Amino acid sequence: MRHPHKVLLLLLVSAHLAVFAREDKPGTALDLRIDSLLSRMTIEEKVGQLVLMTFRSKSAVDSTALSPALEAEVQAGKIGSLLNAVGADLTHRIQRVAVEDSRLGIPLLFGFDVIHGFRTVFPIPLAEASTWEPDLVRQSARVAAVEAAASGLHWTFAPMVDIARDPRWGRIAEGSGEDPFLGSLMAASRVMGFQGEDVGDQTSLVACPKHFAAYGGAEGGRDYNTVDISERTLREVYLPPFEAAVKAGAATIMCSFNEIGGVPSTANSHLLTDILRGEWGFQGFVVSDWGSVAELQEHGIAATHEDAALLALTAGVDMDMEGNAYHDYCMELVQSGKLSVEVLDKAVRRVLRVKFMLGLFENPYRSASSDREQKTILSPSHRQLARDVARRSLVLLKNDAGLLPVREGTGLIAVVGPLADDSESILGPWHAAGRAQDAISVLRGLRARAGKRILYAKGCEIDGNSTGGFAEALDAARKADVVIAVLGEASSMSGEAASRATLGLPGVQEQLLDEILKAKKPVAVVLMNGRPLAIPGIHERATAVLETWFAGVEGGNAVADVLFGDVNPSGKLPATFPYSVGQIPLYYNHKNTGRPPVDSVKWNSKYIDSPSIPLYPFGYGLSYTRFVYRSLTLEKLRISPGEHLKVSVEVLNAGDRQGEEVVQLYIRDLAGSVTRPVKELRGFVKISLRPGEARTVNFILTPASLSMLNPAMKRVVEPGAFLVQVGGNSRDVLTGRFEVSGD
Ligand code: NOJ
Numbered sequence: 001m002r003h004p005h006k007v008l009l010l011l012l013v014s015a016h017l018a019v020f021a022r023e024d025k026p027g028t029a030l031d032l033r034i035d036s037l038l039s040r041m042t043i044e045e046k047v048g049q050l051v052l053m054t055f056r057s058k059s060a061v062d063s064t065a066l067s068p069a070l071e072a073e074v075q076a077g078k079i080g081s082l083l084n085a086v087g088a089d090l091t092h093r094i095q096r097v098a099v100e101d102s103r104l105g106i107p108l109l110f111g112f113d114v115i116h117g118f119r120t121v122f123p124i125p126l127a128e129a130s131t132w133e134p135d136l137v138r139q140s141a142r143v144a145a146v147e148a149a150a151s152g153l154h155w156t157f158a159p160m161v162d163i164a165r166d167p168r169w170g171r172i173a174e175g176s177g178e179d180p181f182l183g184s185l186m187a188a189s190r191v192m193g194f195q196g197e198d199v200g201d202q203t204s205l206v207a208c209p210k211h212f213a214a215y216g217g218a219e220g221g222r223d224y225n226t227v228d229i230s231e232r233t234l235r236e237v238y239l240p241p242f243e244a245a246v247k248a249g250a251a252t253i254m255c256s257f258n259e260i261g262g263v264p265s266t267a268n269s270h271l272l273t274d275i276l277r278g279e280w281g282f283q284g285f286v287v288s289d290w291g292s293v294a295e296l297q298e299h300g301i302a303a304t305h306e307d308a309a310l311l312a313l314t315a316g317v318d319m320d321m322e323g324n325a326y327h328d329y330c331m332e333l334v335q336s337g338k339l340s341v342e343v344l345d346k347a348v349r350r351v352l353r354v355k356f357m358l359g360l361f362e363n364p365y366r367s368a369s370s371d372r373e374q375k376t377i378l379s380p381s382h383r384q385l386a387r388d389v390a391r392r393s394l395v396l397l398k399n400d401a402g403l404l405p406v407r408e409g410t411g412l413i414a415v416v417g418p419l420a421d422d423s424e425s426i427l428g429p430w431h432a433a434g435r436a437q438d439a440i441s442v443l444r445g446l447r448a449r450a451g452k453r454i455l456y457a458k459g460c461e462i463d464g465n466s467t468g469g470f471a472e473a474l475d476a477a478r479k480a481d482v483v484i485a486v487l488g489e490a491s492s493m494s495g496e497a498a499s500r501a502t503l504g505l506p507g508v509q510e511q512l513l514d515e516i517l518k519a520k521k522p523v524a525v526v527l528m529n530g531r532p533l534a535i536p537g538i539h540e541r542a543t544a545v546l547e548t549w550f551a552g553v554e555g556g557n558a559v560a561d562v563l564f565g566d567v568n569p570s571g572k573l574p575a576t577f578p579y580s581v582g583q584i585p586l587y588y589n590h591k592n593t594g595r596p597p598v599d600s601v602k603w604n605s606k607y608i609d610s611p612s613i614p615l616y617p618f619g620y621g622l623s624y625t626r627f628v629y630r631s632l633t634l635e636k637l638r639i640s641p642g643e644h645l646k647v648s649v650e651v652l653n654a655g656d657r658q659g660e661e662v663v664q665l666y667i668r669d670l671a672g673s674v675t676r677p678v679k680e681l682r683g684f685v686k687i688s689l690r691p692g693e694a695r696t697v698n699f700i701l702t703p704a705s706l707s708m709l710n711p712a713m714k715r716v717v718e719p720g721a722f723l724v725q726v727g728g729n730s731r732d733v734l735t736g737r738f739e740v741s742g743d
Contacts, residue, residue, distance in 0.1 A: 033361075034352050038345060040104060045077040046348045047330040050313075052111065052287060052321045055085035055094075064090050066097070074108065075101045078327065080351060081109040081155075081319065086433060088368040091152025099364045107364035109355055111155035114194075114205065114432045115174060116140070118147035120382040120553055121427045121434035124530060125160060125186070127393040127549035129176035129574035130621070132662045132686055134189040140389050141193025143382050144432075145205040150376045151433070152368035154358055155206040157254060159190035161241035162211055165585040167575065168221025170498030173429055173530030173550070175216065177574030178587045178618060180237055181681040184244035191248040199251060200359040202366045209245035211256030211289055213271055214238040218258060221584065222499045227258045232674070234260065235709060243280055251284040251354050255317060257292050264299045266292040267308075272316030285318040285350035294323040305329060310338055318347035378438060383554055390551040390558030395571035396622040397545040403522050404544045405565025405624060406450075406482060414455045414480035415443055416473040416516060417487045418462045418509065419528045425462075428550035429495025429530055438553050442486050442526060445556025449564050455480055459516070462490045463507040470515045477519035484563065485513060486526045487538075491550055494530025503534040503581050510537055517541060526559060532577040536615055547571070565624065570660035570686065572621035572729065576614045583610055588618035588730040589677040613731075619664050619681070620729035625655030625691065629663075632726055632734040640741050641717040645701040649726045649734065653689035660688045661728055665699045668723040673710050679730055699726075706740065 038046075053073075058065040064087070066074070073079045074097045085091055091110050098108045116122045122140045131137065141159070148156065163183055164172035176186040187209060196204040214234055218225035229238070242253070255272060256265040265271055266288050276282045296308035309325040310333055320326035333339035359366065376382070396404070406413065419425060423439040440448075447454050459473035460466060477483045487509045492498060504510065516523060524544040527533070528551075539545060546569070551558050561567040578586045595604035597612045606612040628651070635646040651663055663686075666679040682705040685697050706722065707715045719742040727733035 030353065030356055033356060034349050037104070037106070037352060038348060041348070043331055043334050043341070043344070045104060046344055047326060048076075048078040049080035049106070049348045049351045050319050050330065051079050051327045052081040052083060052319050053079050054322050055082050066094055071097055074098050077102045077104065077106065079108070080106065081111060083111040083321070085110055086112055086151055086153065088150065088152045088370050088373050091368060092365055095364050107355060107360040109155055109358070109360070110153050111157060111208075112148065112153050112432065113158065113430055114144050114148045114153065114156035115158045115160065115430045116428065117144045117386065117432060117434065117552060118151065119377045119433045119435070119438065120147060120386050121431045121439070122386050123390050123393045123552045123555070124173050124428040124550045125175055126173050126177060126530065126574060127551060128389060129182060129186050130395050130549065130571040131389065131392045132182070132572055132684055133392060134185040136389055136392065137186055138189040138193040139385060141190045142196065143385055145194045145196065146203045147377050147382065148205055148432070149203050149366065150368055150372040152365070153205060154360070154366070155208065155252065156194055157208045157210060158194065159187055159207065159209055159245065160211070161187040161209045161245055162216035163238050163241065164216035164575065165587045166216070166218070166221035167503060167531040167533070167578070168499050168501060168581065168584060169216060169218055170223060170429070170494040170500065170530065171216070171496060172532075172575065173494040176241070178576060179574065179589065179681050180240040182574055183241040187241035187245040188248035191245045191250045195249055195251065199357050202363075206251045206354060206358065207245070208252040208254050208287065209242055209250050210254035212242055212253050212265060212276070212286070213256060214260050215256035215258050223497050224257045227260045229260060231713065232709065235713065239275070246276070246280045246282050251357065252287060253282065253284065254287050254289055255292065257289050257295065259299060264292070264296055264301055266317055267296055267301055267311040267315045269315040277316065283353070285347070285354060286316055287319040288312060288317045288321045288323065290321050291323040293317060293320045293325040306333065309333060313339065313347060314343060318350050386552050387554035387558050387561070390555050391561045391567045393549060393551065393571050394558065394562050394569050395547040395573055396569040397547055397616055397620070398539060398542065399544045399622055399624070401522075401543065403482070404524055404546070404563060406563055410481050411453065412455055412480040413446070413450055413453050414457070414476040414483045414516075414521075415446055415486065416457050416459045416476060416483060417485045417512065418458055418460055419488050420456065420486035421458065425491040425528060426550055426555040427491065427552065429491045429498065434553060440554055440556035442556045442559050445558070445560035446484070446563070448557065449560040459512045460508050462509070465508060467508055467511065470512060473512060474515050474519060477516040477521055480521060483516055483519070483521050483523045484526055485516060485523055485542075486528060487513065488528035489530060491530065501581070503531070503578070505533070505535065505538070513538065513541060524563070526563070532573070532575050534578050534580050534615070536579050539615060547573075568624045568657055568659045569621065570623060570662070572619050572662045573616055574618070576618045577616040579615045580610045582607065583612070586614055589680055591675050592678050617729050617731040619662070620731070621662075623655075623659040623661065625653055625657045625659035627659070627661045627689070627728055628652040628654045629727055629734050632736050634724065634736045634738050636738065638739045638741055640743055641719065642703055644703070645738060647699045647701060647724050647726065647736070648696050650694055650696050651687065651689065652694040653691055656691045658688065658690050660686055662686050663697045664727060664729065666725040666730060666733065667701070667706065668725065669706070669708060669718065670721040670723065672708055672718050672720070674708070676708060679725060681730075
C-alpha cells in the first residue's frame with residue numbers, strides 16, 4: 001500500500017453493494033429455509049430470536065460458566081443472541097446448549113463491541129480517521145474481525161458512524177469526526193473490513209453501524225441528551241455515513257438512545273422503516289441499544305414496558321438488547337392481539353436470515369478454537385499493522401524551529417507527564433479484549449529507541465491537585481536538551497457517558513508545563529486524548545505539539561517512530577479544535593449567515609471575547625517537510641448539470657525530506673434554492689513526494705458531488721456558480737470558480 005490513491009465514495013461503495021443484498025431475493029433457497037424453520041417455531045421461540053442478553057456467568061468464582069438461569073433460557077429458546085461472551089471455549093460451551101439442548105437447535109449469535117481492534121488494539125476510530133486512508137482502516141477492521149472470529153464471535157457492534165460536531169461529547173472518540181464525506185468513506189471501509197468479501201467466511205464478523213441516528217447531535221454534548229435537528233440536517237450531515245454503510249453491505253444496524261424532535265430513535269418508524277428500508281433497501285435487522293426499548297417509558301412516549309415493546313417492534317426494531325421488554329411482553333402482546341404475528345414474523349425472519357448467512361446452521365461454532373485464537377491473536381503481522389496505522393494517524397499541530405524530529409546527536413531527553421508511562425489509557429476508552437500488559441507506552445517506545453538518553457519524571461497525575469512531582473520533573477528538564485511532555489486525558493474521560501463541560505487539560509497538567517518551561521528547554525507536547533481539546537495555552541507555550549489520540553497497543557512505538565523522524569507525520573484532523581468551549585459547535589462546513597464575521601465590524605456573527613475561527617481547522621496537520629500548492633486548473637469554466645469537471649492542482653514538496661500529504665478538495669455552491677455550507681469536502685488524495693518533487697493531482701467532480709437536496713428533499717444539481725477550493729487543510733486553499741449552466 002502507501003500508493004497515492006484517489007477516494008471516490010461511489011466507486012468504493014458500489015463494489016460491495018451486493019454483499020448483503022444478493023442473499024435476499026424472495027423465493028430463494030435461503031427464503032425457503034427460513035420459511036420452513038419459521039413454520040415450526042412457537043410464538044415463544046419466535047420472540048426468543050428477538051432477545052439479546054448479556055452473558056452472565058455462573059458466579060464470580062467461575063466466570064466462564066453460564067449462569068443456570070441463562071442456561072435454562074437458552075435451552076427453552078427464549079434467548080436468541082448473547083453479547084459479552086468472549087472466547088472460543090466459552091462460546092462453544094454456550095452454543096452447544098443452544099444447538100443440542102433446545103427444541104429446534106437454532107444457534108445463538110454472539111456479539112461484542114469490537115470497535116478498534118480485538119486483542120490487537122488499533123488507534124481509536126477518531127485517530128484512524130486522521131489517517132485519511134480508508135483502505136488502511138479497512139485492513140484494521142479486517143484484523144479485528146479475524147481475531148474476534150477466532151474467539152467465537154460473530155457480530156461486532158461497530159462501526160460507530162455518528163457524525164460529531166461537539167467535542168464535549170465523549171463518544172466523538174469512537175467515530176470519524178465531523179465530516180459526512182470522510183465519515184462515509186470510513187464507515188463503508190470498516191463494514192467491508194469486518195464483513196470481508198463474504199459474511200459467511202469464518203474470519204468475518206457481521207457489522208453493526210450505530211447509533212441510528214444523530215446520536216452525536218446531543219444538546220450540550222451531553223451523552224444520551226435530546227437531539228432537535230431539521231430533516232435537512234439529519235439527511236445532509238448525520239445520515240450519509242449510515243447510507244454508505246448500508247450500501248457497503250452492513251447486515252445489521254443499531255438504533256440510538258436519543259430522540260429527534262420528540263421521537264426517540266427506538267420508536268422512530270420514519271428512520272427505521274421509511275428511510276432505512278424504504279429508501280435505502282436495507283435487508284438486515286435492527287437491534288436496539290442497551291435497554292433503549294424499555295427506556296421509551298423514561299422518554300415519556302410509552303406508558304409501560306409493554307407499550308414500549310409494541311412501539312419499538314412496530315417501528316422497526318427487530319431485536320431488544322438487554323432490556324427485557326420483548327422477552328417479558330411480546331408473548332402477551334401477540335396473545336392479546338395487539339401485536340400481529342406478521343410483524344413478529346418479519347422481525348424473526350430478518351434475524352434468522354443473518355444467522356443463515358453466517359453459516360451458523362451448518363457450522364454453529366464456525367471453527368473457532370483456542371488453537372486458532374493462539375495463532376491469530378496479537379500475531380506479529382497484526383502488531384505491525386497496528387503500529388503502521390498508529391504512526392499514520394498522528395497529527396503534527398505545531399513545530400516551531402523544526403524542533404521535531406528530535407535531532408541526531410541530541411543528548412539527554414526528559415520525558416515527563418502523567419500519560420508517558422500509561423499503557424492502559426493508550427488503548428482508548430473501548431478496547432475490547434485489549435490488555436494493558438500487551439501495550440507499549442510512550443515511555444517504553446521512547447526507551448526502545450533512545451535507551452539511556454531518556455530521563456523520566458511523571459510530574460503529576462492526569463487529574464487531581466498535587467504538585468508534589470513538579471520538582472523532579474523540572475530537575476529532569478534542566479538536565480536534558482529537549483523535553484517531551486506527554487499530557488492529555490485518561491481514556492475513561494472519553495467514550496460512553498464521558499461528556500466533559502471543559503476541554504482543557506485536566507488537573508494540574510498545564511501548571512506542570514509552566515513549571516518545566518522554567519528550565520528554558522524546547523518542549524514538545526505529545527497529546528493523548530479522545531476528542532479535540534481547547535488548548536490555546538498549550539499551543540502558545542510549547543515549541544511543538546503532536547496529537548497522538550489513543551494510539552493503541554503499538555502506540556508508544558509509533559510515537560517514537562514519528563518523534564525520531566523514522567516516519568514523517570501525515571495525519572490530518574478529522575474534527576475542528578476550538579479556542580474555547582464557548583465556540584462549540586464549531587465545524588468547517590458551517591453556513592455563511594447573512595453576516596459572516598469581519599474583525600473590524602461589530603454587527604456580525606462573532607464573539608466579543610473569543611476568536612470565531614478555530615485553533616486548528618478541520619483537515620489540518622503539518623509534516624516535517626513543506627508542501628506548496630500551485631496552478632489550480634479547471635478544465636472548463638462552464639459545465640452542464642450532467643457533466644463531469646476535471647480539477648487539477650500541482651503540489652510541490654519544497655522541503656528536504658520525503659513526505660506524504662492529504663490533498664483536499666472542497667466545493668461551495670454560491671447560491672442555491674437553500675443555503676449551502678461555505679465548504680464541503682468532496683475528494684481527497686494522499687500522495688507521497690520526494691524532496692523537490694512536484695506532482696499534478698487530478699480530481700473529477702461528478703454530478704453527484706455537486707448535487708444537493710432541494711427544498712423538496714430531492715437530490716439535484718442546481719445551475720449557478722460554484723467555488724472549488726483545494727489545499728492541505730480546510731482553511732488554506734487555492735480557489736477557482738465555475739458555472740453550472742441552466743440547460
Ligand atoms: C451501549 C452503547 O451505546 C453501544 O454502543 C454498545 O454497543 C452497547 N452498549 C453494547 O455494549
